[in-house]
Amino acid sequence: MTRSLAGQAALIALAAVVAVIFPHLVNNYWLSVGITALFYAIVAASWALLVGYAGQFSFGQMAFVSMGAYTSGMLAKYYDVPIPLGIATGVVLCAITGCVIGYVCLRMRGPYLALFTVAFSEVLRIILVSEAEVTGGNGGLQIPSLFRGRSDLPYYYLGLVLLGGSLALMGWLVRSRWGLFFRAIRENEEAAAAAGVKVVRFRLLAFAIAAMFAGLAGGFFGHYVGILTPDIGSVDQMGLVVAMAVIGGPESLIAASIGAILVEFLLEALRAYEQWRLVLFALVLLLTVRFARNGLLALGADSVMRVFRRRDAATPARTA
Numbered sequence: 001m002t003r004s005l006a007g008q009a010a011l012i013a014l015a016a017v018v019a020v021i022f023p024h025l026v027n028n029y030w031l032s033v034g035i036t037a038l039f040y041a042i043v044a045a046s047w048a049l050l051v052g053y054a055g056q057f058s059f060g061q062m063a064f065v066s067m068g069a070y071t072s073g074m075l076a077k078y079y080d081v082p083i084p085l086g087i088a089t090g091v092v093l094c095a096i097t098g099c100v101i102g103y104v105c106l107r108m109r110g111p112y113l114a115l116f117t118v119a120f121s122e123v124l125r126i127i128l129v130s131e132a133e134v135t136g137g138n139g140g141l142q143i144p145s146l147f148r149g150r151s152d153l154p155y156y157y158l159g160l161v162l163l164g165g166s167l168a169l170m171g172w173l174v175r176s177r178w179g180l181f182f183r184a185i186r187e188n189e190e191a192a193a194a195a196g197v198k199v200v201r202f203r204l205l206a207f208a209i210a211a212m213f214a215g216l217a218g219g220f221f222g223h224y225v226g227i228l229t230p231d232i233g234s235v236d237q238m239g240l241v242v243a244m245a246v247i248g249g250p251e252s253l254i255a256a257s258i259g260a261i262l263v264e265f266l267l268e269a270l271r272a273y274e275q276w277r278l279v280l281f282a283l284v285l286l287l288t289v290r291f292a293r294n295g296l297l298a299l300g301a302d303s304v305m306r307v308f309r310r311r312d313a314a315t316p317a318r319t320a
Contacts, residue, residue, distance in 0.1 A: 019160055020160075022034060022156075023152075023153055023156050023157075028152060030268075031152050031153070031156060032152055033264065033265060033268045034156055034265075035152060035155050035156050035159050035221075035224060036221075036264055037260065037261040037264035037265060038156070038159035038160060038162070038163050038261070039159065039217050039220065039221040039224075040240075040241065040244060040260040040261070040263075040264055041163050041256075041257035041258070041260040041261050042162060042163050042166050042213060042214075042216065042217040042220075042257070043061055043062070043065060043213075043214055043217050043241050043260070044241050044244045044245040044248065044256045044257055044259065044260035045163075045166060045167060045170060045213070045245075045253045045254075045256050045257045045260075046061060046166070046170070046209075046210045046211075046212075046213035046214045046217070047061045047210065047214075047241055047242065047245050047250075047256070048245050048249075048250050048251070048252065048253055048255075048256035049170050049173075049174070049206070049209065049210050049213070049253060050206055050207065050210035051245075051250055052245075052249075052250040052251040052252070052256070053174050053179060053182045053183060053186065053206075053251070054182040054183075054185060054186055054202070054203070054206035054210075055182075055185060055186025055187070056102075056105075056113065056203065056206055056207065057110065057113055057114050058113065058114065058117040058207075058210075059114055059117045059118045059121060059235065059238045059242070060101065060117035060118075060120050060121050060211075060238075061210065061211075061214045061238060061241060062121065062214070062232065062233045062234065062237045062238040062241060063117075063120055063121035063124045063125070063233045063238075064094045064097070064098065064210075064211040064214035064215050064218065065214050065215065065217055065218035065221070065232060065233060066124065066125070066128065066218060066228075066230065066232045066233030067090065067093060067094050067097065067124065067215060067218065067233075068087070068090035068091060068093075068094050068214065068215025068216060068217070068218030068219045068222070069090070069218035069219055069221065069222030069228050069232060070090075070128065070135060070141070070222070070228055071086065071089055071090035071093050071215075071219070072086035072087045072089065072090045072143075072218075072219040072222060072223065073086070073141060073143035073144075073222050073223070073228050074134070074135070074141070074143075075089060076143055076144050076223075077141070077142075077143050077144065083144065083146050083223055086219065087216065087219030087220065087223075090215045090216075090218065090219045091212050091215045091216050091219070092212075093215070094211040094212055094214060094215030095208040095209075095211055095212045095215075096208075097211060098204075098207040098208040098209075098210065098211030098212070099204050099207060099208045101116075101117070101120060101207055101211075102203050102204040102206070102207030102208065103204060104116070105117075105207075106200060106203065118235060118238075121233055121234075121235060121238065122235065124233060125230045125231075125233050125234060126230075128230035128233070129230045135228075135230070136228065136229075137230070138229060138230065139229075140227040140228060140229045141227065141228045141229075142226060142227050143222060143223060143226060143227070143228060144223065144226075145223055145224075145226050146158070146220070146223040146224065152224075155224045158220065159220060159224075162216065162217070162220055163257065166213050166216070166217075167253055167254060167257060170209075170213070170253050171253055171254075173209065174253070178202065178205070181197045181198075181202045182202060182206055184197050185197065185199055185202055185203065185206075218232070240263075241260070243263065243281070243285050244256070244259050244260035244263045244264070245259060245260065245295075246259075246285065246288060246289065246295060247259045247262075247263060247284060247285060247288050247295060247296055247297075248260065248262070248263075248295050248296070248297045249294050249295025249296070249297050250294075250295060251294055251295075252294075252295070252297070255295050255297040256295075258297055259295060259296070259297055263281070266281070267281065284296075
């Protein structure tokens with residue numbers, strides 16, 4: 001057990017060191033890819049919290065991303081609201097909307113819940129397209145940047161801090177009593193209600209908390225790219241986030257975020273192969289769903305832990 005814990009600590013320390021020195025090892029293009037990967041990692045982790053822990057399958061996370069981005073962007077552009085305050089406002093609005101969506105969907109399960117969140121995403125996207133005088137429509141809405149200057153370095157480290165903070169908060173949440181209640185609802189809502197869990201309250205909380213982190217990611221990324229289009233909340237983008245989380249491991253916040261980072265870098269590395277990279281991506285996704293239901297990273301982590309456990313078990317036998 002000691003070796004397994006030491007192995008986990010070593011892997012975490014190595015990942016932290018690589019993340020910190022990454023900007024000094026790559027050019028500006030790959031630094032931009034890294035910032036985008038951090039954005040997707042936060043969204044994938046928030047989706048894993050809602051689906052993998054609370055059992056509420058939703059296609060609405062990217063809609064909350066666009067809501068957070070447009071709220072902050074329009075407040076900064078039209079009313080000169082400080083960007084951090086605008087992002088915080090977007091997060092609050094996403095939380096309120098998440099509660100409303102969760103309340104409307106109280107009696108929905110499985111595919112019905114998924115279809116409702118798809119419809120919500122499309123309605124929001126159509127509104128953003130139609131109200132072009134305010135939102136810029138398909139032509140895009142230019143918004144102020146978060147940092148002055150042309151360097152992407154501040155955005156990278158801010159994204160890294162946001163990802164680390166988001167994972168820490170969500171990790172604390174799933175290890176608390178609330179996380180226990182989320183998992184109880186995921187396994188069997190009727191049994192959870194019979195055991196005294198306030199199912200309605202915690203379903204609403206799950207939607208609201210997941211929406212908050214998605215809105216935070218949207219506000220950050222929107223002010224990084226500097227121009228917003230309705231496509232940021234499209235179903236295609238949501239499908240990409242789902243695939244990232246599934247490949248990494250939907251029942252682990254860290255695995256889902258790492259899956260998002262790896263998929264984003266892999267897609268960019270294979271961009272020269274044009275459509276064939278999407279074929280490879282689809283094959284990886286199909287194999288993951290067929291042979292590794294908990295994700296490739298979770299499968300790899302389990303294999304590594306088994307190796308450490310076997311070594312720990314063998315050590316006393318040799319010393320004896």
